[in-house]
Structure formats: C-alpha cells, structure tokens
Amino acid sequence: MASDTRGSGGVCFRLSEVPGFRTAAMHCGLKTAPARPPDLAILYCEQDAAAAGVFTTNAVCAAPVKVSRRHIEAGGGRVRAVVVNAGCANACTGDGGMADALAMCRCAGERLGVPPARVLVASTGVIGRRLPMDRILPGIEVLAGCIAERKCTGDFERAIMTTDLVPKTAATSWRAGRSGATVRIVGACKGSGMIAPRMATMLAFIVTDARISPAALRSALRDGAADTFNAVTVDGDTSTNDTALILASGLAGIPLISAPRGPAYGSFRDALLDVCDSLARQIAADGEGAGKLITVAVGGAASRRDAEKAARAIAESPLVKTAMAGCDPNWGRIIAAAGRSGARFDERRATVQICGRDVFRNGEPVEFDRKEMRRLLARKEVSILLMAGSGPGAFRMYTCDLTHGYITINAEYHT
C-alpha cells in the first residue's frame, strides 16, 4: 500500500489524469507577456465532488477567498467546479470585487449546467485592481464549452502561474486495502512570492478519485497543510489570496472513507501528505529569485512551538538567506536568529549542522573543512539543523536563499 509520490522534476502531471475530472485553460489577456501564456482555467468534476479548503489567515482576504469559503460551507463540502485566474488578485477591491467573484461563479455555473453555489473561484496576481470582466466572462464561456465537449484544452497547471518559473505538480497512487482498487491523487500549485507559513500558502489544487466524505477530506487536508504548505516561507509575507483546495470525485471503486480514522483513512492521509510535501518543496525551490532549496530543521527544543519559532526565525532571516546565497556557512547568523526568536534556548547546549557537518557545538565553534563546505553549499539543496537541547520539540521548514533575483523581480513587479 506504499504510495509512489512523484514530484514534477520536469514532468507535469495533469489534474485531468484523475477519473472524474476535466480541465480547460486559455489566455484571456490578464497576463501581458507577448507569448500569451494561459491565465484563466476551469477545473470540473463530472459529479458532485467532496471538497475541502484551507485559506489565508491574513485579516485582509480577497473576494474569491470569501466566496469559495462560503460556497464550501453552504454546500456541505460538495463542489462541481473551480474557476481560476492569474494576473489579478481581486483583493482590496471592495463590493465591486465581491460582485465580480460571484459573477465568475454564476457564469461558469450557467454554462456548465451546475448551481453557481457549487462553483469555487481563486485569483492570484496584483492586489487592488478590478478584474477585466469583459475578458473574463467571455473566457469562461469558451472554457465551459470546451469542458462540455470533453475537450481538455490548454494547460491548467501553467495557467495558475504568476512569477513561478516552472509548473509545480505531484502525483501518487496506491492500491487500496481489500478492494485492491487503485486510488490516485494529483496536485498542482503556484507559489513564488508573498509566501509565508501560518496559512495554506499560495494556490494549490489537488484532486483524487478516492471515495471520501467532506469531513474526512477536511481533516486530511488540515493535517497535510500544517507540516507542508504552512511550513514554507519565501519572504515571510502572507498573501491575501492563499487557497489550497482538494476535490474528490469518488470514482475509485473503494468503500467510502466516511470519517477521519481507520486504516483506509490513514493511507489516504499519508498519500496526501506526500503530495503536499512535494508541492511545498517545489514552492520553496522556485521561490522568487531562489538559487537553492533550504531545509531548516530544529530538534531537541522544549516544545514543538519553540522549535517552530526558532525554525521560522532562521528560515525568514535575510542574513541567513543571503549567507546561503553566498555559500557562506555563517552559523553565527543561524544562532543569532534562533536567539531572537522567542524560543527557549541555551546556546551552551546547542549544536548546529550545515549540510550534515557540525559547525557549532555546546556554545563554541567547531573546526570544519571549509573547502568541502563551500562545495556542499553550492548544491541546489542545502540543509540547516539546529539541535536546541534535549527536549522533545521538533519542526521543519522549507525556504530558499535570498538573491539579487528577488530584488530585481520585486522592485520591478509594479502595481
């Protein structure tokens, strides 16, 4: 029953590979690049999908977040379609923005022949600008037409990208218990900037053919997000639009997983965690301007909360992130960040490893091979481990280095 999770690594898994789901995507003019990349997409389920979502914890949240949250709740976790656009966040747009988000649901629902309240909406891009509805609505009509004709057109996984350099997808499948039926989970997400923990970071869309109740789905997604999407930081900035959705078509031919317990639920939750973990790593690795993926692990802390405080402070420290960019094993910045984090912590009992090599032990520097260290730090994946003491608390975060690329992208990405 072991799942075989695969991250994209050049291969783009398709949400439409999962029984019951269809997608369509197109360029409707929200992205201005001359190549006319896709910027509007629909994910559709042939029957009512069980659905769950986790959303931004930012007090300022975008109209599509408000609408999707309401539609999931009001529909008892039953959803038929999701409309997504990139290039405009529809955040801080007042009552007009709410009307636009609802109009997107209404238009898609009418054209797809499903109740508008069973349609969700997600947007990403610039804050504070109204959506060009004269382009969005005709676009939705075209896409709904493709879906009705079973033409899985365009590239959903690319349509959700903003400053992402690569599409991010992950897939897994396993044979379920006694039934022996194959169950699939495929996920796609976008990340890159305004990415920070304490929320369902970014936009993520995950589909499965598992037969599972909305309650069990909600529990599995919450568990999965806590250690994956909520443990990613690119720049500490929590977006107004973050949304992670999972839809289950129920076509896999397994007995219903009705509650969040038991072995069938356990297998599903573990497989979902693997998919979320792969997506989270891909988000960090493709952070704006990122040269490398950094895994920050803190162990031996007084509690999980202390470990998380220290890990977050290290992972968000501009000084640590620039040191990693420069292949500099600057453990002083790591210790200093942990020290200011508020985590209970005594440096005289602490150990720091960079890329598996001890650099600091019990309050004092350790000699290490600097040439070897530079070589290790030049790789695409590096690791920082702080053993804060001998307590039970541990936490792991994913981040990326801070480079000139981040500055260039963000000093030039204009409102």
Place this chain on the structure above:
Amino acid sequence: MASDTRGSGGVCFRLSEVPGFRTAAMHCGLKTAPARPPDLAILYCEQDAAAAGVFTTNAVCAAPVKVSRRHIEAGGGRVRAVVVNAGCANACTGDGGMADALAMCRCAGERLGVPPARVLVASTGVIGRRLPMDRILPGIEVLAGCIAERKCTGDFERAIMTTDLVPKTAATSWRAGRSGATVRIVGACKGSGMIAPRMATMLAFIVTDARISPAALRSALRDGAADTFNAVTVDGDTSTNDTALILASGLAGIPLISAPRGPAYGSFRDALLDVCDSLARQIAADGEGAGKLITVAVGGAASRRDAEKAARAIAESPLVKTAMAGCDPNWGRIIAAAGRSGARFDERRATVQICGRDVFRNGEPVEFDRKEMRRLLARKEVSILLMAGSGPGAFRMYTCDLTHGYITINAEYHT
C-alpha cells in the same frame, strides 16, 4: 530651553566635546581594509560618570554584553571608561570569550588607574570568532597612554563602524532652568546590519555633562530607546551584541537631577529623545544597501500594541521594501503586510498614504498622480502612513528599502 538637536549631515560631532570626557581610537588590526581604519577605541570620563545601558534582548548574547550589564549593576551605575572594538563580536565564544572581555576591562582599568569593574566593554563584528588578544591588549595600552596624556587621538566615532558607510552622531545643548548653565548631550552610534526592534539596537554611546543620578539616567534612556532605537529595523535580525550606553560626567554646573520627575528631568529626557531619534534615523538611512529612509507610521489602531504590530510587519516586509526600492507605490503589499501582522484591523475602514498622498481609502483604491508619486518616491526620505481605523493606537518605525546592495554585502560578508 528648546534644544537645537543636530544630526551629523556630514558633520561629525565628537563625544570629547562634552566636558569631562576624553576619547582615543586606533587601528589594531581587527579590520582588514588596506586603509587601516580605526577598530579599537576608549571612551573615558575624568570622574565617576553616572551610567545607564540598554542591551540586546536576544537569548544568545555576547560576552561583552554580559560583562557590561554586570559592571553597571554591581557598580550602582558608576562608570569610568568604555572599551570598544569593531570587526569581531566576541559572541558564541564560550568561557574563553568571557575571559577575553574581562581581560579588556582589567587591562584598561590598570592602565587608566581605575577599578576594572568600572570599565565597560562593547564589541561588534563577526560572530563565533575569538578576539585576537595579542593585538587588543597592546592596543588598549597605547590608547590608555594617549588618554592619560590628554591626547584625544584618532576617531572614536569611526572606530565603532562595521558596514556603516558614514559615522552617525547627533548633538544638542540647552540652557538649564534657573542656573542658566549650558548642558550638552552628544551621541555616536553604529548600525547597518542585524538591526531590528525590540531591543537597544546596535552600539550607541551617548555622553552628557548633565548632573543626573543613575536612576534618572536609566529612566530617560529607557524612555528614549523605546520610540527610537527600538523602532528601527533594517532586516528584522536582532543582534547578539546590541548596546546603548549613556554616561553623565556631571560637570555642567546644574543642580542634581536626582529622580525621573520634575521640569529639569523633563528637559533632559526630551533632549535625549531628540538625540536618540536623530541617531535612529541615521541608522535606518545607512542600513546595509539602503537607498532611502522609510518612515512607517500607523495611527487609528485599536491600541499602541496593534499599531506596533502593523508598523513592524510593514517595515520588515521584503515586498514593501523592494517596492520602495523600485519607486513603486504598491499599497497592496502594505495592506497585505498589515493584514498578516496580527493587528486588529478592518481594511474597509483603513486609509493608506504614501508620501502624503492617499492611495487607498475605505477598502478601495484611490486614483492618484502616478508621475508625481514616482518623483516623490525617488527622494532620499519617503513615508508610509496607515490609518487603521479610529482607535487611539499609534506607532512609528524607521526602516530602509531592500536593494541589490543588501544582497551583495551579506552574501559576501563571510565568517
């Protein structure tokens, strides 16, 4: 009795201008630049000075911080000298580092003929490296000799610099109440990187000839630091070595200010606040890689604590700081940062001004003159104001933009 605070603006005020104080500085080899800049200095008071200090709140604090804190307390706030070095922080250096810091006090005390427990020490620079005592101790002997011979040699204000581009000083003087005597305050500080609020950021040395008790001095420094040094952020990273010290020689010929109350104390505290404020602004303006000083003010919040949360989130947001670098009035990032800060806050009642122009009001964008805005944002000082509602809470922070210069400095400043 109005004071005439002057920031440096090209002029470097000297601590040795204040009656009772002498300084000496030299290059002893801690800084490796070919120009042999000063890196070791002594500040000396001709008689017991009343002294107070505020120190880093980082759980990992450097040996000199521990020693200075202990000496001020044990001596009842009476101090004769301060030894300072730049280039090596003497942090995370274990018992050996503590012995080094104490040896610096002992050497200076013996050569100056004062009790070693009346000598403070402050260090700044790389973490985790031991001080080269074979250079430091001979250096202290040379400097103590100069001071004994009343040769105010070298440049104290430059000796404390690390990645600072300019020395930072501020001065004020006023005529005190009935006595009519002139009282002076001169301060010098260093900042640049690993600068963040919630502590006495950086190294600051302030001297005055006011006659004032240690208790009153402590109160005035704490008040002053709260809204100035503790309201600066360059990169959110709180150092292990931050120290702000004030020494009062008592030579001004005014009646003793014995307690933190009354008009004479009020005048002193206001003058000290002006000096701290000028130094804090200079630290932000000369942050690593900074192109401009950014003042972030939040008003109308539910409480001062809410205002501070929102102001800090805005001032530390890499997305806001890169937008300012790019002269981009990206108010969406400002609202999003305030939204994730944990401050109680409703965007439908909020207003954002950039450089005095409304850009967002009551949850919706406001049209503004983009050409004029770009011109305003290109200045060396820019401002962000968030009116979060109609509450009584307000807070103001100083920060700088985030540029390619910060990356270059910190990816290349090696351990």
